[in-house]
Amino acid sequence: MPKTFADEKPEYRCPECGLLYPTEELAERCRKWCSKHKSCNLEIIQHAIKDEHDNHR
Numbered sequence: 001m002p003k004t005f006a007d008e009k010p011e012y013r014c015p016e017c018g019l020l021y022p023t024e025e026l027a028e029r030c031r032k033w034c035s036k037h038k039s040c041n042l043e044i045i046q047h048a049i050k051d052e053h054d055n056h057r
């Protein structure tokens with residue numbers, strides 16, 4: 001599998017809210033929370049990576 005050079009570290013995105021996390025565990029926790037509660041858990045999203053390309057807020 002060829003690697004892209006766009007990102008040195010792997011990032012994991014929550015498919016529910018689109019936030020990026022440094023670990024798969026955090027992304028998975030966020031995904032579960034989002035799908036269950038339809039809102040974000042501050043305890044989880046504080047670990048999210050700021051996505052400079054995503055300025056829709």
Ligand SMILES: [Zn+2]
Nearest residue numbers: 014017030034
């Ligand atoms: Zn999420």
